[in-house]
Amino acid sequence: MRPLPPNATIAVIGAGIVGTSVAFALMERGYRVTLFDRAEPGRTGPSFGNAGHVVGSGIFPLAEPGIGLTGLRMLMDPEGPLKIPASYLGKVTPWLWRFWRSSYGEAYERGIRALIGMNRGAVDDAEALWTRAGIGHMLRRAPALYLYESEASWMSVRSHWKRRIDEGFASHFVGEAAIRDLEPNLAPVFARGVISDDWGIVTDPFEVVTGLFRAGQQRGIAFREAAVTALVPEGEGVAVIIDGEHQSFDAALVAAGVWSRPLAAALDEKLPVEAECGYNITFPGRSGLINRPLVFGDRGVVATPLSPGLRVGGWTELGGTELPPNPARWRKMAEISSAVLPELTGADGAQWMGHRPSMPDSVPVISRSGRHPAVFYAVGHGHYGLSQSAKTAKMIAELVAEATDERYSAYSIGRFAD
Numbered sequence: 001m002r003p004l005p006p007n008a009t010i011a012v013i014g015a016g017i018v019g020t021s022v023a024f025a026l027m028e029r030g031y032r033v034t035l036f037d038r039a040e041p042g043r044t045g046p047s048f049g050n051a052g053h054v055v056g057s058g059i060f061p062l063a064e065p066g067i068g069l070t071g072l073r074m075l076m077d078p079e080g081p082l083k084i085p086a087s088y089l090g091k092v093t094p095w096l097w098r099f100w101r102s103s104y105g106e107a108y109e110r111g112i113r114a115l116i117g118m119n120r121g122a123v124d125d126a127e128a129l130w131t132r133a134g135i136g137h138m139l140r141r142a143p144a145l146y147l148y149e150s151e152a153s154w155m156s157v158r159s160h161w162k163r164r165i166d167e168g169f170a171s172h173f174v175g176e177a178a179i180r181d182l183e184p185n186l187a188p189v190f191a192r193g194v195i196s197d198d199w200g201i202v203t204d205p206f207e208v209v210t211g212l213f214r215a216g217q218q219r220g221i222a223f224r225e226a227a228v229t230a231l232v233p234e235g236e237g238v239a240v241i242i243d244g245e246h247q248s249f250d251a252a253l254v255a256a257g258v259w260s261r262p263l264a265a266a267l268d269e270k271l272p273v274e275a276e277c278g279y280n281i282t283f284p285g286r287s288g289l290i291n292r293p294l295v296f297g298d299r300g301v302v303a304t305p306l307s308p309g310l311r312v313g314g315w316t317e318l319g320g321t322e323l324p325p326n327p328a329r330w331r332k333m334a335e336i337s338s339a340v341l342p343e344l345t346g347a348d349g350a351q352w353m354g355h356r357p358s359m360p361d362s363v364p365v366i367s368r369s370g371r372h373p374a375v376f377y378a379v380g381h382g383h384y385g386l387s388q389s390a391k392t393a394k395m396i397a398e399l400v401a402e403a404t405d406e407r408y409s410a411y412s413i414g415r416f417a418d
């Protein structure tokens with residue numbers, strides 16, 4: 001593979017947190033970048049309303065040993081954090097099959113190693129990129145507090161914490177009394193806690209995308225608001241197709257979140273990215289109720305003190321991108337919010353649902369296309385797109401400018417070619 005010379009033109013499709021970050025890093029390398037989005041940058045995808053955590057210690061794939069049984073139990077539980085509408089089961093089965101195959105043995109271990117490679121140093125990477133973009137103040141280093149309600153739930157995750165510690169992620173165990181001192185507004189239901197140091201939070205995820213986008217524009221990145229319908233190889237370069245009109249570039253990057261799949265399919269490339277819906281509620285003026293990011297281990301839910309308010313959310317619904325939000329999920333989320341933070345009982349909040357772009361092995365595709373050397377992908381960051389965005393930007397800039405394909409083979413799209 002040949003490195004792309006500086007001054008070459010690059011189209012970046014998708015202006016969520018991943019596309020805006022990569023566009024900025026490519027611009028810094030001297031490329032002439034045009035960013036395309038069908039809507040206002042950061043407005044329509046999960047980059048808008050995520051929980052705002054920058055997670056260094058997130059090293060476990062979603063599919064883990066025993067997921068078949070755990071997943072079934074979650075599906076049967078009407079209050080469980082995993083949902084698949086019956087009508088979507090057929091469509092999502094090939095993805096679930098790959099998901100299950102990633103959950104054990106060497107494949108599972110490979111997933112952990114790839115996630116360690118992505119997430120270690122996430123806060124430092126974000127701080128470095130965002131400081132260069134003039135938005136470093138939007139990040140705060142903030143160790144997270146994981147919470148467990150029973151001895152049984154704690155026992156079920158003990159091996160995870162051991163692995164994190166073995167891998168060098170600082171983790172401190174706390175008991176009931178310490179939890180009350182750290183977070184006096186929590187309901188007194190938490191038996192065990194762990195503080196994970198490798199963590200940060202942002203002021204507001206949408207503000208971060210907007211900040212990166214504006215910083216890029218000021219330094220010469222062009223923006224076009226349009227839905228890209230296809231990428232077509234054109235000699236050594238690539239054409240971006242919009243409503244039949246075509247615009248030529250030396251290279252293109254697909255960073256359109258879960259909507260990347262049809263763009264890859266048009267290039268005859270397998271990209272099994274699936275929409276994993278998450279729900280949250282943001283309670284304005286209530287951020288002061290907690291002192292740090294919280295992870296409720298038994299509920300599949302996190303809480304973050306953000307500038308728009310206290311955000312409580314999470315969960316997984318595999319229903320594709322067309323499924324409308326289910327109001328019952330927000331009702332349940334409001335119930336959980338007041339169960340863990342009684343002062344939220346009866347509080348009004350803004351409801352939001354977003355589509356995480358999730359790969360079956362929980363590892364993003366950060367890769368050159370296997371079909372055409374001038375096409376690249378930065379897709380499938382699942383639960384960690386905000387956390388991994390700065391590292392992704394660095395990796396794509398290296399792939400394009402230095403052709404470091406071998407170094408990043410763990411993230412290659414080629415792993416789905418079978």
Ligand SMILES: Cc1cc2nc3c(=O)[nH]c(=O)nc-3n(C[C@H](O)[C@H](O)[C@H](O)COP(=O)(O)OP(=O)(O)OC[C@H]3O[C@@H](n4cnc5c(N)ncnc54)[C@H](O)[C@@H]3O)c2cc1C
Nearest residue numbers: 014016018038045047050051053228257278384385386387
């Ligand atoms: C409830 C919830 C909580 C989360 N919490 C966290 C968290 O705390 N920390 C964390 O790290 N991650 C979190 N995530 C995950 C994170 O939000 C995502 O991984 C991340 O936002 C994905 O970013 P992206 O840029 O790849 O995709 P997107 O945000 O989906 O951006 C893709 C962009 O592409 C555009 N687009 C799509 N198709 C086209 C087209 N054909 N032409 C032009 N433009 C197109 C879209 O309009 C969109 O702007 C959370 C997600 C959810 C749902």
